[in-house]
Amino acid sequence: MLSMSDTPIERFAPVFARLNTPVAFLVPTPTGYKKSIMDAIAPVRELLYDAHVHDYQLQPQGTENKHVVPAFLVKADGLVETQASLYRPTTKHGDPRIWFYDLKKHCRPCNLLALTVIDEAIYVFNLSDLDVAESLLKRDYAYSILQTGDKSSxxxxxxxxxxxxxxxxxxxxxxxxxxxxxxxxxxxxxxxxxxxxxxxxxxxxxxxxxxxxxxxxxxxxxxxxxxxxxxxxxxxxxxxxxxxxxxxxxxxxxxxxxxxxxxxxxxxxxxxxxxxxxxxxxxxxxxxxxxxxxxxxxxxxxxxxxxxxxxxxxxxxxxxxxxxxxxxxxxxxxxxxxxxxxxxxxxxxxxxxxxxxxxxxxxxxxxxxxxxxxxxxxxxxxxxxxxxxxxxxxxxxx
Missing domain, CATH: 3.30.70.3570 (MvaI/BcnI restriction endonuclease, recognition domain)
Incomplete structure (x- = not known):
């Protein structure tokens, strides 16, 4: 999946490591982007499960069982409030899916998306967006979203x-x-x-x-x-x-x-x-x-x-x-x-x-x-x- 990304993760891994922030990465494929679907791959499923947001294993198949949770698209200087759709289709063995409403307005196919959870809401960082990347790397607004305290031992x-x-x-x-x-x-x-x-x-x-x-x-x-x-x-x-x-x-x-x-x-x-x-x-x-x-x-x-x-x-x-x-x-x-x-x-x-x-x-x-x-x-x-x-x-x- 990362091989399709237009942005390497090496620039951003130190940020998530430094703050010890659990993170999962997604790369929308051209087909998935067009259809407004992305596979909820194992790291995404684990992130949502560990954060007590969603357990795909307990979710029945079908759009009638779709689960919608709060989400935010992180920009360089603010947040765009949206929702995440979590579901399992009736086809293809019910492989878990995820999509964020209005995502197409803020990303392109093959962009590198970083997902993290804060207070049971999913925050999406488009690391291929130069302004978002700069805000994160220069410890400006996007970085402040992740920031936590620490103490010496x-x-x-x-x-x-x-x-x-x-x-x-x-x-x-x-x-x-x-x-x-x-x-x-x-x-x-x-x-x-x-x-x-x-x-x-x-x-x-x-x-x-x-x-x-x-x-x-x-x-x-x-x-x-x-x-x-x-x-x-x-x-x-x-x-x-x-x-x-x-x-x-x-x-x-x-x-x-x-x-x-x-x-x-x-x-x-x-x-x-x-x-x-x-x-x-x-x-x-x-x-x-x-x-x-x-x-x-x-x-x-x-x-x-x-x-x-x-x-x-x-x-x-x-x-x-x-x-x-x-x-x-x-x-x-x-x-x-x-x-x-x-x-x-x-x-x-x-x-x-x-x-x-x-x-x-x-x-x-x-x-x-x-x-x-x-x-x-x-x-x-x-x-x-x-x-x-x-x-x-x-x-x-x-």
């Missing part, structure tokens, strides 16, 4: 103070060899016992530590892992590697193994012929195999599950960066930077996957003896794109 300041003291104490000897050392050493210095729980690490705050340099050399920035989640339908993680993996010789070895170490995105298939697809009507993320012009289903995740994993994992997170150096064969870390994020806007996860801002990594193989090894199914994002998802990221450098 005592726990945030406490944890920040502790990490600053660890920095001042100098390099910390790694307690674990290899990549896990950077995170394990920080948690050890904070007095946190290592565990495999999916819950946040420090009094509700998740800790994610990475190396910024190794032996004085700046490392190439890597995408940060938001969360790990295996598919909940279709082939299992192991079955995907068995069917689509390749026999390859890993670096530093002379023996081939069956493996799949690759990034997955929506825009194009990877070297294994695998590609992602955001299925909005089914509210699902699909993995597909592309062979020429044909695609076949491989596995999938429900978007509800992925959004819940994001909310659970990152209600508030400290992304800690460390410099690294080797002394007599032992690695030492100095924690020098913290990026603080909170309130991920889970309603933006689907659009960000669809536009390749959130990608997926599989990293697994079978040893020569057949033993299965994997590093998780990792949903990742560049830190530079965090403002698209999180409310007001703050960075602290020691």
């Amino acid at each position: 005592v726990i945030e300041q406490q944890l920040l103070s502790l990490i600053r003291k660890i920095n001042e104490a100098g390099p910390q000897r790694s307690i674990t060899p290899g990549d896990p050392g950077v995170g394990d050493t920080l948690e050890h210095a904070l007095g946190i016992q290592r565990n495999n729980s999916k819950n946040p690490d420090y009094m509700g705050i998740e800790l994610k530590a990475t190396r910024l340099s190794r032996n004085g050399k700046i490392r190439t920035p890597t995408r940060s892992t938001l969360f790990s989640q295996v598919p909940d339908a279709g082939l299992s993680y192991r079955e995907i590697v068995e069917k689509y993996g390749k026999m390859q010789v890993p670096r530093g070895s002379s023996e081939a193994r069956l493996q799949l170490y690759e990034t997955f995105r929506v825009s194009r298939p990877n070297a294994y012929g695998l590609v992602l697809d955001v299925n909005e009507n089914a509210d699902r993320l699909d993995m597909e195999y592309q062979d020429g012009d044909k695609r076949s289903y491989v596995a999938s995740w429900t978007m509800k599950l992925l959004k819940e994993r994001l909310r659970t994992k990152h209600p508030e997170t400290f992304w800690v960066g460390a410099t690294s150096e080797m002394v007599d064969g032992v690695e030492y870390f100095r924690y020098v930077r913290v990026m603080h994020t909170k309130n991920p806007n889970a309603s933006l996860l689907g659009p960000l996957i669809e536009t390749d801002k959130v990608t997926l990594d599989l990293a697994a193989h079978f040893d020569a003896d057949g033993k299965w090894r994997d590093h998780g199914v990792l949903f990742k994002m560049d830190k530079k794109d965090f403002p698209l998802l999180f409310s007001d990221p703050e960075e602290f450098v020691f």
